[in-house]
Amino acid sequence: MKKEKVRIEKDSLGTRAIPAAAYYGIETLRAVENFPISGMRFHFGFLWALAVIKKACALANRSLGRLESRRAGAVIKACEEVMAGIHNGAFVTDALQSGAGVSAHMNANEVITNRALEILGRKRGDHAYLHSHDHVNMGQSTNDVVPTALRLAALKLSKEFHSASLELEKALMRKAKEFSRVVKSGRTHLQDAAPVTLGQEFAGWAVQLQKGRGRVELLVQGLRELGIGGSAVGTGLNTSLRYRKIVIENLKKLTGFPVKSARNLFAVMQNDADFAAVSGALRDYSLSLIQIANDLRLLSSGPNTGFGEILLPALQPGSSIMPGKINPVIPEVAAQVGYQVIGNDAAIAFAAASGECELNVMRPVIIHNLLQSFEILKNTLKVLRTRCVEGIRADRERCRYYAEASFGIAAALNPYIGYSKAAECVKEAKKTGKTLRQIVLSKGFLSEKELQRILSPENLTQPPK
Secondary structure: OOOOOEEEEEEOOEEEEEEOOOOOOHHHHHHHHHOOOOOOOOOHHHHHHHHHHHHHHHHHHHHOOOOOHHHHHHHHHHHHHHHOOOOHHHOOOOOOOOHHHHHHHHHHHHHHHHHHHHHOOOOOOOOOOOOHHHHHOOOOOHHHHHHHHHHHHHHHHHHHHHHHHHHHHHHHHHHHHHOOOOEEEEEEOOEEEEEEEHHHHHHHHHHHHHHHHHHHHHHHHHHHEEOOOOOOOOOOOOOOHHHHHHHHHHHHHHHOOOOEEOOOHHHHHHOOHHHHHHHHHHHHHHHHHHHHHHHHHHHOOOOOOOOOOEEOOOOOEOOOOOOOOEOOHHHHHHHHHHHHHHHHHHHHHHHHOOOEOOEOOOHHHHHHHHHHHHHHHHHHHHHHHHHOHHHOEEOHHHHHHHHHHOHHHHHHHHHHHOHHHHHHHHHHHHHHOOOHHHHHHHOOOOOHHHHHHHOOHHHHOOOOO
């Protein structure tokens, strides 16, 4: 068996053999050994954000004459490659790792350093010429880089979430228009209620999501305040106000986000309430998503023994034993994603409450869970739209039958014969199997013409003008 080539790297704890082909270095290797925890990796958006910050800082240090131009150019090019996802495989630290995300940060520093060395025509590991701490991390600390990276990554993913939600809302509203004249029985407590239109239900779902998206958008704005330049504890040690200003301007240009320096760098380093707030909004959005998914499952239940008011696209066989069974698989996965986001929010809340003094060391779990929530939600919203909502059809005859058979229309009789008499009619209709209309007529409470007008399902689904 051919022996793997290695290179020797040194840190403050000693020397280690690193695979010669690896872009990561000795501190990353130690992290891989120390944290074989979950097998989960950080979202690419977070890696992109780390590289964006490193590029912005290298540009600032070059303009201030702190980082020699040739070295800076190589670092910048290496950062651009990481931003493009070329070196994703070199980011090997577990998502659950050392406090504050030190390991993930050093993984980025080492990958960028070793790739920059190659660009400069030197060997990986030649840290006498280009150092991960002294050059790539110049003027920076895990404590200001990592929370800034999470803010940028969340801003990036929030835009994708916004687009996915907006498209689903539009699809629901198109269905609301298509089904605007499909009258059906409403249901409260899963019992007959006053009639509604299928379109009204779809429109209600669309507005739920619209409001939820608005709450997310509002709270995401708080992530535009960045703590970069605060260095180790918020004082800006080993930096300058000029450096901080340039880095922020660079980040604006590189990301297109309207970011700014935080009013108080200590606050954004100590506290992660901004992330918890955004997560809470995603949780609230998920509550609506779960309700919509469950309603889709109920309304499509059957085909012969359920509601059967709508037909979802048939996507795959639904049983390993029952032939011909088709399940509502997309609403099912949508609900599961909602549950996961709620769980993520609980983890984020505990982690956000765990800051001590100048730093919250529990940020890795916030990073992983918040970005995962954005990712799985935006993917689910697209799938729910394209593989479910856009293909929904209404069983108009069944909807009409339920609307006319529902005892919920008795509520419309209250202004004419009173609640007690209406309840008496419902009770007798249940007992005899006759329709509510027949009972009211037999008792002489109203005429046929009056009932035709009062109990018209169409008239019951909207107030008179």
